[in-house]
Amino acid sequence: MKFASRMECLQDKALLNAMELTETEDMISFSAGFPSPETYPVEEIKESFDQVLDREGKEALSYCSTSGFGKLREIIADRMKNKFGLNYRTEEVVITSGSQQALDMSSMLFINKGDVVLFETPSYLGAVNALRAYEAELVALPTDREGLILDALKKALDQYGDRVKLIYVIPDFQNPTGRSWSPERREAFVEFISDYEIPVIEDAAYSELSFEDKLEKPLSYYDKKGQVVYVGTFSKTFCPGLRVAWLCARENLMEKYLILKNAADLSSSAIAQRQMANYLMHNDLDAHIKWITGLYKERRDCMMVVIDREFPKEAHYVIPKGGLFIWLELPENKDSRELLRRAMAEKVAFIPGGSFYPSGVKNNELRLNFSNLSHDDIEKGMTILGRLTRAYLAE
């Protein structure tokens, strides 16, 4: 049997999950990329499901329209206006099955085999996989503490010219580094890129998980051309099990996204969407988010205390002001995969940084999730990891 050539570009899933599979229940794992299950509002969700099935059961169990449940799209458009100053009409919002599907559809819309996609490095592996499935050539751009480096972007655009078909970025509390772009860099980026006819995918998965009172304006806020496609999700602020996310694009792009959504899975789950809309109408999601970000902030603080106390000073990190991750850098001659091997032997796990470089060139970093662990586990796990790091760095 012959397979499509794309299959040669996709990593072996067995390899990708090898680490995951070896994690056991008694392990302290800093590997997670999801919110803490204890925060899921199970009772309220149950009540929403009950109400939806009581009042609109037949509609909730039928096919939904391709664009998604109208009321939910309207609420999302309103929320984004109120929180981020974004002006998307309901018709400019399509519901997707997780933000991963929004990335898949975006790759599908813009990428022919061999086209170049520019993205921050390190970056989210799921997006990399979605792009690889369409045989994009992935070109990594460096970032500094303000965001994507515009000189490097310009250089890449000069070098690859018309072959560049897409730019993918996570401006807020990025996965894996936890860093955010500065407002100045956002504005400068959008102004710079508006001279080109290249679409930008803004992955806003973590944008609402700020530990400060202020939310930054999205790239999309500065975009006058309709060049930025905005991708949001309830997976990190609410729960991932419903698979409800959204993509916003101006009308000319939205038409095409709907064709692709229809081809991909006809529509997302009607009942999941109606449950989500019902929850949003009868509960205060922002209060919920305030509560979980308070919790995550405490866990971040706890983790920083242990790092500062237990780790050698050669291990650097930037304080994340939101999101789920701390990104720890070891000296360049050290390999976090070796550290992981030793940590696993003592029942501690994390994701080695090399996983977030599509070309796998940099291996001295670690992604540490803080959102999913109790203070006790953070204290215990990070103390072990600190001791192992000290020993490893002393070699």
Added chain:
Amino acid sequence: MKFASRMECLQDKALLNAMELTETEDMISFSAGFPSPETYPVEEIKESFDQVLDREGKEALSYCSTSGFGKLREIIADRMKNKFGLNYRTEEVVITSGSQQALDMSSMLFINKGDVVLFETPSYLGAVNALRAYEAELVALPTDREGLILDALKKALDQYGDRVKLIYVIPDFQNPTGRSWSPERREAFVEFISDYEIPVIEDAAYSELSFEDKLEKPLSYYDKKGQVVYVGTFSKTFCPGLRVAWLCARENLMEKYLILKNAADLSSSAIAQRQMANYLMHNDLDAHIKWITGLYKERRDCMMVVIDREFPKEAHYVIPKGGLFIWLELPENKDSRELLRRAMAEKVAFIPGGSFYPSGVKNNELRLNFSNLSHDDIEKGMTILGRLTRAYLAE
């Protein structure tokens, strides 16, 4: 902005839905392609959601593994063994977001731009769209009342040679014709195709909706090589709003499907899958299916009575022994789109047959759904359509 070349292959959604949008509430519509919402077991589903959220709320609201919820996959493997004699292990089942996603993933796995896909004609438009999105060349094969015509298949294989990468078929109560392949044709097809290294997608969306006590053996039952990929769904036997379907493939293929599922949307909804598993453990889905097929059979009978009474004898149909549709043929010089225009003016709708030919060459047929209408509406709507057909054929 530049789009991927695939976008040129995909029909304008605005066009596709034009007919749908003009349907109004007071219209009698024979257009539907879904089960009758009155049959959805709303109360039982509500109870399942409640139980799942009470007992395993955190897991149900978390990410699911890429392959899907283990218990559900196990139940599906068991059901298929008991109903169809299929021998798939749990590991050979992946849960997909509707069977549309299974078709999308199959296109993704096997199709490079310009590859040839063979399929029955007329056929399901959704599959055609999924294949078009990967720039397949669609080659239609004729069918007779026994199924796909093997001589035509052989001719196409001779003509297109190595370019043929996939065969897509719906052997049971096909959409749109309602026809089923005979057991002899199934066996002969699988034997014939086993000489080639070409995968076959068996879309079994309607297989369980038989109006007779006997279910036919799937193509997959005769397959010794692991060449047939079997796609099933709960959308037609239970409800489509959960988006729970499945794909079965042997291990070497399943590995690759999982990579693609991961790239497409990480995983399907955990709560929808756990609800489905809970329902299946505490309810008798087969009894439910027996009830709905009884209902649909009565509606089919009602429709045949009105057709026989009201339509001119030049309008032909084959009695469907299951599924949701009757396929009506007018004389070859007549155009069902013209009939639709007149019917819409009298508030009756159906899908003109040309929609099921990717190249749109044949326009003298109609797809009539009988599952979604009361006897009164069937009587009233088909009487109007019969009168209009008589007048149109007399011109």
